[in-house]
Amino acid sequence: MSTWERFLDTFFNAKxxxxxxxxxxxxxxxxIELAVLIVISGLAAGLALALxxxxxxxPLNWLIVFVVDLFRSLPPLVIIVLMYFGLPAAGLxxxxxxxxxxxxxxxxxxxxxxxxxAGITSIPKGQWEASRSTGLSYGQTLMNVVLPQALxxxxxxxxxxxxxxxxxxxxxTVVAVTEILGQASSAVSNSYNPSxxxxxxxxxxxxxxxxxxxxxxxxxxxxxxx
Amino acid sequence: xxxxxxxxRGLHKHxxxxxxxxxxxxxxxxxxxxxxxxxxxxxxxTLLRCLNRLEEPSAGSVVVDGxxxxxxxxxxxxxxxxxxxxxxxxxxxPHMTALGNVTLAxxxxxxxxxxxxxAIGRKALERVGxxxxxxxxPGQLSGGQQQRVAIARAIALEPRVMLFDEPTSALDxxxxxxxxxxxxxxxxxxxxxxxxxxEMGFARAAADRVLxxxxxxxxxxxxxxxxxxxxxxxxxxxxxxQIQRH
Ligand SMILES: Nc1ncnc2c1ncn2[C@@H]1O[C@H](COP(=O)(O)OP(=O)(O)OP(=O)(O)O)[C@@H](O)[C@H]1O
Ligand SMILES: [Mg+2]
Numbered sequence: 001m002s003t004w005e006r007f008l009d010t011f012f013n014a015k016x017x018x019x020x021x022x023x024x025x026x027x028x029x030x031x032i033e034l035a036v037l038i039v040i041s042g043l044a045a046g047l048a049l050a051l052x053x054x055x056x057x058x059p060l061n062w063l064i065v066f067v068v069d070l071f072r073s074l075p076p077l078v079i080i081v082l083m084y085f086g087l088p089a090a091g092l093x094x095x096x097x098x099x100x101x102x103x104x105x106x107x108x109x110x111x112x113x114x115x116x117x118a119g120i121t122s123i124p125k126g127q128w129e130a131s132r133s134t135g136l137s138y139g140q141t142l143m144n145v146v147l148p149q150a151l152x153x154x155x156x157x158x159x160x161x162x163x164x165x166x167x168x169x170x171x172x173t174v175v176a177v178t179e180i181l182g183q184a185s186s187a188v189s190n191s192y193n194p195s196x197x198x199x200x201x202x203x204x205x206x207x208x209x210x211x212x213x214x215x216x217x218x219x220x221x222x223x224x225x226x
Numbered sequence: 227x228x229x230x231x232x233x234x235r236g237l238h239k240h241x242x243x244x245x246x247x248x249x250x251x252x253x254x255x256x257x258x259x260x261x262x263x264x265x266x267x268x269x270x271x272t273l274l275r276c277l278n279r280l281e282e283p284s285a286g287s288v289v290v291d292g293x294x295x296x297x298x299x300x301x302x303x304x305x306x307x308x309x310x311x312x313x314x315x316x317x318x319x320p321h322m323t324a325l326g327n328v329t330l331a332x333x334x335x336x337x338x339x340x341x342x343x344x345a346i347g348r349k350a351l352e353r354v355g356x357x358x359x360x361x362x363x364p365g366q367l368s369g370g371q372q373q374r375v376a377i378a379r380a381i382a383l384e385p386r387v388m389l390f391d392e393p394t395s396a397l398d399x400x401x402x403x404x405x406x407x408x409x410x411x412x413x414x415x416x417x418x419x420x421x422x423x424x425e426m427g428f429a430r431a432a433a434d435r436v437l438x439x440x441x442x443x444x445x446x447x448x449x450x451x452x453x454x455x456x457x458x459x460x461x462x463x464x465x466x467x468q469i470q471r472h
Contacts, residue, residue: 124317126313126315126317127317127319129280129311129313129317130311130313130317130318130319130376130379131319131330131331132280132303132306133278133280133306133309133310133311133380134306134307134310134330134331134335134379134380134383135303135304135305135306135307135331135335135336135383136303136330136331136334136335137303140334140335144330144334145319145330148321149319149320149321152321
């Protein structure tokens, strides 16, 4: 066998790849499920916290800032491990899937709250005053005047953050989530061949490359234009 | 006797240790145009903002069109529809068209359908001479046009009184005239107005009464000719001669 053939046989072994393709594909499904859940719940919770914060209730805001800073300072892997291995001690036993989902959703919530908050506070006071002076309530002003402008400003930084955190689904492999990386590494240990890892990498690229490209497009389209 | 539209009594306003309004009384009769002048920091904007409760007075009372604005039972959002306000910096909503700016409160507060609101909004834009700019966003309009849209946004709600806080101060000189023209038309249509401004020519031509404020009190008030030509107070005389030098 030539070196080239040995390289192909090791990293792109057709037989191994064919055998474990279904596993990798089921991993892709799990990764997509996780990612969608994280993005929806993380962004919704982040926006909700930012809206709560805009009410200006002091003790509540201290609590929000504390929680947000906590989740921004802990490494996501640590949060996942704490949930999965720590919570059972408190009588709760979330699955690896749920631990990963909630952990990364909390992280996205924390970062997106800060981004939403920055967007809301960047809207000039005059916008609030004009709207309130025509009789719109606080909530109506927030929904019709402030948020539409603020969200536009938050789209580029939010897109970047969301992509970065969603890629963290691969961390789920540590708590036995059968997402792409989990499937690939168990296939590696079963087949004594690293080809499934190459398939896993390819799957991540197929999944995230379009998202990154779309993110770049969104970023230029919405970049601080008013 | 004409009906009193604005009735402010003993207004005080503190910002922390700063005492900005020190007992201001202001009555504005129906169809009257009251013009407010005074040095920077004298409390003109604060007074105006107390009249629609954008600023909460520390003491005193404000009654507009028979509604006690400071009564906790008053629905302030409803009351504010009767009090139009125009700001120095226009404060148009940049993400909406001119028509969108004018119709937002009509739809959300006055409860009009979109079709009704659009019809009223177009009429308001027509009154300020911008019927053909309904679909432009603020970014596509000149400063003078933006301010006229802001006026249309206020008059579309058919307010009983209009408050203007230096409506032409942010405009290039050549655009001032168009905004003052709209204000003069409003006046001719019988709108009750309180105007804070440095446009003395407009005051002479259109004001019924001029108030001179300094350090949170009304120092002197009277017809424009009296205040500009024969002020009785030294502070008024000093201020008038200072602005006329500019
Ligand atoms: N929200 C606020 N917090 C603290 N101080 C304020 C606030 N608003 C106004 N002031 C102060 O109150 C005083 C009066 O302000 P105001 O804006 O009413 O003056 P003005 O007569 O309108 O002045 P100008 O001609 O510069 O617009 C100023 O000293 C100002 O700094
Ligand atoms: Mg002012």
